[in-house]
Every structure is written in structure tokens, then in C-alpha cells.
Amino acid sequence: GENVEQHPSTLSVQEGDSAVIKCTYSDSASNYFPWYKQELGKRPQLIIDIRSNVGEKKDQRIAVTLNKTAKHFSLHITETQPEDSAVYFCAASLTQAGTALIFGKGTTLSVSS
């Protein structure tokens, strides 16, 4: 079945540095790739998403890139701030389940000031 691998599992950076999280997916028919941020005890919140018809999308300090040939996509956060500290999840659409998603296991990002 569909599988999403996410790396690294933990990431520590200094405030102002960049952070990069990478994911790979197995189903070449997946066409939607969202990223969620989850703070402790809270619901996942969508921060950015990308569809398979584009290779890159940017929203202020956050960007996502997609390489369909290699079946991987990445989240880039620039000028990190302490409030960026959270768990980040990537996901890929499960094509045989309509719009359902398969999630990676998450990356715990810690930004120290």
C-alpha cells in the first residue's frame, strides 16, 4: 500500500536558521501533498500544500518543493522563530480512497533562541 517516509524525526536549529524536512511517497498516482503543524495537545493545522501540477509553492517564510520523478517533497522554513517549534507532518493523497491522506510519522522541530 501507500507509504510516506519522513526525515528527520527530530531537528534542532538556532533562531534565524533554516529548517528542512523531507518526505518520500510510494504511490506515483498521489497528487496532493499537504504539510501540517501540530502543537502539543492541539489539532493538526495545515500550513502549506502543493498539488502535483506545480513544483514549488511559497508562503512567506514557508516553502514546499515537489519532485514527482523522484517521488519526494520537502518543507523549507526560513528565518526560524521559537514559535515554529512543533511537530510537523507531511502527507500524501491516498488515491484509492478519494481525498484521504497517508501521513508521515512526524518531525519534532525545536528552535532555540
Next chain:
Amino acid sequence: NAGVTQTPKFRILKIGQSMTLQCTQDMNHNYMYWYRQDPGMGLKLIYYSVGAGITDKGEVPNGYNVSRSTTEDFPLRLELAAPSQTSVYFCASSSGQGGWNQPQHFGDGTRLSIL
């Protein structure tokens, strides 16, 4: 709009008991989903629905049942609670417009412990 509302927020069950986790959305979304999140892990799809009267299994459906009699409601039923079902349960919904996947909106979750 309240978005996606889940009840209860917390619950403790004994082994073998049954319960229903409620999920309601007021965004007129066609698609609804149930996920479980174990500690330190990602979300796993339990069941999903593409519209009223239509449901299907996800990655981890064993021990659960769902129904979708209206667009707004998508309850999740645990028939014989087992310790392995201790988890945080999230309900989500999304629209089906435009032919592309649309963002999923999550509820606040139900924290369920089975002892």
C-alpha cells in the same frame, strides 16, 4: 462557523465497553475522515466517507464501525474496547470542489483511554 466539532474531548473506558465518538461539521463538506494518533506517531486513517450513505475502510479499520446518515455527522463506534485502542482520535472534513484534493479541516480530537 464552528468547523469540525468532536465530542467528548476525553473519555476513559473499561475493556469490553462500547462507545460512540461524535463528529459534526457545519461547512457542508462532502468528505469526512476518522484518524487515530498514537503517542509520538503520525495519523492513521480508520474510515472515511465521500458522502451521505457512503463509507469505506482506511488503513486501520478493525474494531471500529462508522455510519454517515447525513452530510454533517460522521460518528465512530467502538464495539468492544481494547487497550490497543487507547489513542487520540481526530475527525476531519474536506470539500470536493474543483476535482482536486482540498485541505482537510480537523476537529480538536477525543482523547480515549481504555483500562
